[in-house]
Amino acid sequence: MKKIAIFASGSGTNAQKIIEYFENSRHVLVDSLWSNNENSYALIRAERLGVETFTFSRDEFYQSIDVLEELSERKIDLIVLAGFLWLVPKYLTEEFPVINIHPALLPKYGGKGMYGKFVHEAVVKNKDKVSGISIHYVNDRYDEGAIIFQTTCDLAPGDTADDVAQKVSELEHEHYPRVIEEVLFADED
Structure with a gap:
């Protein structure tokens, strides 16, 4: 177990x-x-x-x-x-081993202070056409550990930071548990 x-x-x-x-x-x-x-x-x-x-x-x-x-x-x-x-x-x-999920496509929008709404506001401000999630190993620097998994969602021109947050949250809930399971059993393949 x-x-x-x-x-x-x-x-x-x-x-x-x-x-x-x-x-x-x-x-x-x-x-x-x-x-x-x-x-x-x-x-x-x-x-x-x-x-x-x-x-x-x-x-x-x-x-x-x-x-x-x-x-x-x-x-x-x-x-x-x-x-x-x-x-x-x-x-x-x-x-x-420590893993984290970040609400953006690292290395973009990573680092100290880049979390939650601050990430989504930056994505909207920069008029990005996609956003997504990054699941990565944690080291002694914010959001700089090796990336394990990334996936994207398309953004519409009128999307607000709240819209981006909702789309990213759906990706987090869909993928994070499965990737955690894969990480736990990766060395057993």
Whole structure:
């Protein structure tokens, strides 16, 4: 049984889709959801679906190894970021594979501060004809890890940032759980 830990900071729609995708799996368990935001709706979504939750402060994340110790004790195979906004410290990326989903086609619109609506507003401002998602490994720099998967959606000339967000969200929900599963079992082919 492969175990994943989800890290989320916000509303948790991707976290919910991931939990639901694996809830009847005999091969993958969503072990826990972790958040740096005690008011994150992702915590409520996870609890409703029977997934244990943890919160942590900036000091606990960056100045201690408490998170590392708990993840190691739980025998986590993969950390999945689902709207988690902090840079993951090197002590975690060296110990666990960590993957993230980004709401744009990296390397465009990546880096610190480029998340959510800020990405979609930039896409609209630049009159891009397509947008999409990038699923990538996480390293010690925002959005610079090796890309695992990308897919696109077409944009119409009148699309707003909200329209782009909706199209990208549909791609995230469709592809992220499947790609997580592929990453978990890639070394077994």
